Amino acid sequence: MQAVLDYLDANYDRFLKELCDYLRFPSVSAQPEHAQDMAACGDWLLRHCRAIGLEAELHPTKGNPILVARTPRTVGKKKPHYMVYGHYDVQPAEPFELWKTPPFEPRVQGCNLFARGACDNKGQNFAHLKAVEAYLKTGTELPCDLTFVIEGEEEVGSKNLVPFIKSQRAALKCDTIVISDNGIPQKNLPALTYALRGIMAIEVKLTGPNRDLHSGLFGGTVDNPAMVLSQMLASLRDKDGRITIPGYYKDVLPLSKFERESFKRLPHDDTKYAKFLGVKALFGEKGFTTIERKSARPTVEINGLTSGYQGKGSKTIVPSWASAKLTFRLVPGQTPKKAQKLITAHLRKICPPTVKIEFGDNHGGEPYLVSPTSPAALAALRTLRLAFGKEPAVMREGGSIPIVVDFKKVLGADTLLLGLSLPDDNPHSPNEKFDLDLFKAGMRMGAYLWQELPKASAK
């Protein structure tokens, strides 16, 4: 193992140069004009994986190819199998004028490497490749089989990935999946993210009179769809920030004492947070901290409201209709299907006979939870302790990463989210960066992980 760590140290300058080469490809999956760059980036990655000793192939899809790279298998030896997921496509770099240096000309400044894709996801994923290179090039035996799946369409919805993993179900069957494509609270606080929120998005439209009516001639005799909508939406949340839909919290898994204690270690300051968001006062569910509210509790949000006249001045009408876009963040225990049923049934029930209710576009995503005290999670925490030399935290993430749920459904395996990105890394924004200290720590993390995880699988 020391040989692996020494190799990582000794070859760091080359690794940084290679990462810069990787980052020079403008592999923007959303923009058709970068189709050639996507292909060139995939080819570079294929050649790179082969060069470091992996058995790699590019699998064509209806969109961009998916790279699959395996460690050479030892014949006759049954080892645990892990999958590392990443993506070689990046977000569009626009607006270019806000970048201090060009997004596809990587630049090191202090301990930061600036480029589009630096943290999301090329840099984070590359650390895993380098750790495996160290095993393979030093002849150190890996106690496990590894498969890298690196796709080129994460930033455009990964729509070809699920059919692919379904078609490769046997080859990709694994004990655990590792993804480094998320964040940690601060540089000296490594963390395992063990849960994600799900989502249920619902559009509701209320129609009243068959046309906009003159509010002088008709006002007072017919219900106002915008008022009814306001009343219905207002009733969805009580003054304690709880969703009022009957039975809505029934399936919500309560936070354990261990989790709530663990969250206290995460750095957070309500005053600074409120200032950062520009609000005078925060608001959330009574009885929970801000950290808990934003990562581990159900929410209802109005994303948009539309009704009547929205131009300058006034138009004295009773509008014919009003609509709202809503998202409900779901937490482990809840399902989008059941949430949708509860929400729409409730909205129908509280809708008065003066308007007609209709539901428009909706989509859902499952929440995700892996126990933070499972053997795999404990192995990940040991790994972080070794790689960072710091006591790691466990945390939940408030957003959704749909692919994690798909992996669980198709491959039956849990995912360990071992992020290497910092809160100020600007993914999806101008001047994206990756902290090179975390690049180094990430490589060490990759190295230790393949020692620690097999111990968990053995149990």
Added chain:
Amino acid sequence: MQAVLDYLDANYDRFLKELCDYLRFPSVSAQPEHAQDMAACGDWLLRHCRAIGLEAELHPTKGNPILVARTPRTVGKKKPHYMVYGHYDVQPAEPFELWKTPPFEPRVQGCNLFARGACDNKGQNFAHLKAVEAYLKTGTELPCDLTFVIEGEEEVGSKNLVPFIKSQRAALKCDTIVISDNGIPQKNLPALTYALRGIMAIEVKLTGPNRDLHSGLFGGTVDNPAMVLSQMLASLRDKDGRITIPGYYKDVLPLSKFERESFKRLPHDDTKYAKFLGVKALFGEKGFTTIERKSARPTVEINGLTSGYQGKGSKTIVPSWASAKLTFRLVPGQTPKKAQKLITAHLRKICPPTVKIEFGDNHGGEPYLVSPTSPAALAALRTLRLAFGKEPAVMREGGSIPIVVDFKKVLGADTLLLGLSLPDDNPHSPNEKFDLDLFKAGMRMGAYLWQELPKASAK
């Protein structure tokens, strides 16, 4: 008096031809390309007034000229003085393709005359001119002095009229003003409109976070301005349809028993009305009829809602801000100033500290009320009885006619609203028409009015 009525009968065919000539001018005040037509129409009206024996002048304004036409004054004889207000401008005729015959080529079909401006306001106002012509041409002594004020900017907000009447305060000082520019419930039910609702329009904007926030990463920790807006708006009206702002009904003049009894004579069918508006159920203030709700009770209406993402699909954000356009219809007793104060103070009071509240554009209009049992009103009702041969109704109108309030303020005189338009006359819409039976009845009304009104002034 019989000579006057006989003259109206004998000359009807000519009157209709003249009205058609008047309607041929596309005097569309809103459209600059019709500036020449406006001027030509004003000149035609000036010559016509002079031809029938009135002393007429066109007074230039910053916009279109105002025609003032007086009956010749009898030296040394003090008579009551009445003003008849009307307008020679019309609404744009677009969309032309929906007209069955061209809007500025008047067409008689059955008892209807189709043309833009037929009822609003050329036809209704012309009936008054013809009645006076009958007096002047038959040498019948008028028991009163009359001044016609016919402006060319009613359809664009009358902004030059108030400065003009202020500048002519002495000459225009009068006992009562008569306007025929509104409607009656049905052909055989003449009506005096004795009250109008006022209005207070208010725009409210709530700002939360300093930018749209990711609803996964931040949702649950910060208040949602669209939700707060919904809650605030929802709380403005209770389930009985009453406005919940403290003290809001304090100044509302109650409807008298006489009024409520009178309204019962107005034709109305809730089932037909709901069908006409396309709603399954009506809604309004408990304890009042539909007629009362739409013409004589305060209302709050949301005219428009704006917040967050309104495009296709979903955008999972906590929007930075939300806004609403509101109109409150006011009834006699209320003032826009006091209503505004009550409304904004209440909204500020119920606004939580999680968002910032701001008020945007606002404008107000006073309600109007003249007693339906005043001597002038009773004279108007006698007039309607004589002219139509039917028992007239008294009614309130739910909309606002700001000029009526201005006349009261500047000239100190009440206005009698003696409409000649039917519910299906399509003012402001394609295929505007005027019922020629009501043109005839309107001329008789004009003739009788100058007999009956002076009796009231004499009291």
